Amino acid sequence: MPKVSFARHLYRFFPALEGMEISVAARDVGEVIAELEKLSPGLAFYLIDERGQLRVHVNIFVEEELIADRQRLSDRVSPGSHVYVMQALSGG
Amino acid sequence: MARKSKPASDAHKPARHAKAGVTNSDTSRIILGTRKGTVILERGKTGWRASHLAHAGVGVAYAAQDPRTGTFWAALEHGHWGPKLSRSKDGVNWADAPQIKYPEGTRYINGFETESGTSSNEAAAAGEMVKKPKLSKAALLKIWCLGFGAKEQPGRVFAGTMPGGLFISDDDGENFSLNMALWNHESRGGDVSTTPGMGKSFWFGGGATVNGENTPGIHSVVVDPRNPKRLLVALSCAGVLESTDDGKSWAGRNKGLLATFLPKPDVEWGHDPHYMMLSENNPEHIWQQNHCGIFNSTDGAKTWQMVSKEGQTAHFGFPIAVDAMNGKTAWVVPGIADDKRMAVGGAMCVCRTQDGGKHWEELRKGLPQENSYDVVYRHALDIRGNSLAFGSTTGNLYLSDNRGDDWKPLGQNFPPIYSVRFA
Numbered sequence: 001m002p003k004v005s006f007a008r009h010l011y012r013f014f015p016a017l018e019g020m021e022i023s024v025a026a027r028d029v030g031e032v033i034a035e036l037e038k039l040s041p042g043l044a045f046y047l048i049d050e051r052g053q054l055r056v057h058v059n060i061f062v063e064e065e066l067i068a069d070r071q072r073l074s075d076r077v078s079p080g081s082h083v084y085v086m087q088a089l090s091g092g
Numbered sequence: 093m094a095r096k097s098k099p100a101s102d103a104h105k106p107a108r109h110a111k112a113g114v115t116n117s118d119t120s121r122i123i124l125g126t127r128k129g130t131v132i133l134e135r136g137k138t139g140w141r142a143s144h145l146a147h148a149g150v151g152v153a154y155a156a157q158d159p160r161t162g163t164f165w166a167a168l169e170h171g172h173w174g175p176k177l178s179r180s181k182d183g184v185n186w187a188d189a190p191q192i193k194y195p196e197g198t199r200y201i202n203g204f205e206t207e208s209g210t211s212s213n214e215a216a217a218a219g220e221m222v223k224k225p226k227l228s229k230a231a232l233l234k235i236w237c238l239g240f241g242a243k244e245q246p247g248r249v250f251a252g253t254m255p256g257g258l259f260i261s262d263d264d265g266e267n268f269s270l271n272m273a274l275w276n277h278e279s280r281g282g283d284v285s286t287t288p289g290m291g292k293s294f295w296f297g298g299g300a301t302v303n304g305e306n307t308p309g310i311h312s313v314v315v316d317p318r319n320p321k322r323l324l325v326a327l328s329c330a331g332v333l334e335s336t337d338d339g340k341s342w343a344g345r346n347k348g349l350l351a352t353f354l355p356k357p358d359v360e361w362g363h364d365p366h367y368m369m370l371s372e373n374n375p376e377h378i379w380q381q382n383h384c385g386i387f388n389s390t391d392g393a394k395t396w397q398m399v400s401k402e403g404q405t406a407h408f409g410f411p412i413a414v415d416a417m418n419g420k421t422a423w424v425v426p427g428i429a430d431d432k433r434m435a436v437g438g439a440m441c442v443c444r445t446q447d448g449g450k451h452w453e454e455l456r457k458g459l460p461q462e463n464s465y466d467v468v469y470r471h472a473l474d475i476r477g478n479s480l481a482f483g484s485t486t487g488n489l490y491l492s493d494n495r496g497d498d499w500k501p502l503g504q505n506f507p508p509i510y511s512v513r514f515a
Contacts, residue, residue, distance in 0.1 A: 012431065
C-alpha cells in the first residue's frame, strides 16, 4: 500500500499522526486523501476545499514529482509509492 | 528604454523639517522601504529623526543609496499602477526612472498545466490528466532588490525581479537589460521564448505572492569586490547561481543546502535561500539565511554547511548580515519556524556568531522581551561598520552602534518595514 508522509506543520493540528507510519489502500491521490480522512477525520479539509481541489498552498508529491491533477486528484499511485503531503512556500 | 511621457516627480516636502538635500556619509542615514513610502532617517546632534517621507502611500519593496554615485533608488509597488523604479539625486526630489520591462516575447515556464490524456493514447484511454509545462509571457510583477556594482563600475546597477529576472544597467539606470543567460538557464528549462526548451523548470515560486502569482524571484545579488565579473544571485525558489564571466554563463551553487519542504531535501535545485551576503574583505565567506536554517560557505559557495539547529533560537528567519572585515561573524534576526513566523518566545532577539556559526549569542539588550510579534523581512537588516539596524513588519526600527551588544529603538510606529539600508 502507498506510504504517506506529512509536512510536520500538520502535526500541530493532528498530533495523533506524529510518529505514525501511514500506509493507505489507494489507487490515486484522491483515494489517498479519502483514506486519510477515515484515519484522521477533518484532515481532508485541510488539504482540499469543498470542490475537492487541492488547496493553493498545499503540494502533494508522488515520489519526487508534484501531482499533475490538482482539481480531480487523479494522479495514480502504486502499492510501492511514497506520497508526500507538503506545504508550499510563501515568504517575507 | 525611452518613455513617451514623464510622470510628475514625487517631490513631497519633508514631514518635519526642510532639507536642501542629503549627502553621503557613513552611518548618518538610514533609508527604509515601507508599506507606505520611503522613509529617510538622519543622525543629528540630538539623535535620529525621520527627516523625509517620499512616495507617500506607495509600497516600497526596497530602497537604497548607491554608495558610488549617491543616487537614491526605490523599488515601488503601486497598488494600481504596477511596480516602478524611482530615483533621486538628493533623497527629497524623486522621479520615475526609465522603467524595467521584460523584452517582448520573453516567456518562462510558470509551473505546469494539465490536460486530459493528450500525451499518449494510453493516458487518454485511462482519462488521466497529463502534466505539461505552463508557458507564460513575462511581465514585471515586483522589483524585489537593487544592487550596485563595484567601485570600478560606477554605472552598474542590478535589479532582481519577479518573475525571476536579473536586470543589469551599465549607465546608472538609463537602460536595463534582462540577463538572458540566467533567464534561459537549463535549471529553468532553457530558452522557451524562441525554442521548445527542455520541458521542465526547477524554479518555482515561494518567496512572495504578487497579484495571486507565486513565481520565483531574485532577492539577492552579490558582487565579488575583488573580481566584479564574479556574480552570485540567490532566489526563492531554486537556490544560488554563480557567474564568473560577468553574467555570460551561470552555474548552480547549492551543494550542502537542504530543502526540507521537498521529498528529497538534498536536491540540486529547489532551495529557498531567504537572503545571501558575503564578507567584503573575505569574499569566499558567504552566508545565507535559508528557509531551512542558516548556511555558511567558506569556499565561495562551492559548498555550504548548515550552522544552525532546529530548536535553537537562531535557525529560521529571513535576513542575515555579515561583517565586512571578518567572514566568521554574522548576525540574524530569528523567528519561530516557518509555520508561525513570529518573534521567538514573544521576545525580540538578534543572534550573532563570531566563529563561523559554531556558536550563536543571543543579543537582547534594549530589545522588547515580551509581547513582541515582530518579523523581520529579508532586506530589513543592514550592517555598516559596527552599526546594525533592523526594521519589522510591525513598524519597529532598532539600531545598535556596538555590533549588536546594545539596541535602541529609532521609531515604533512606522508602517510595515520591508527594507532597511544604511546610506
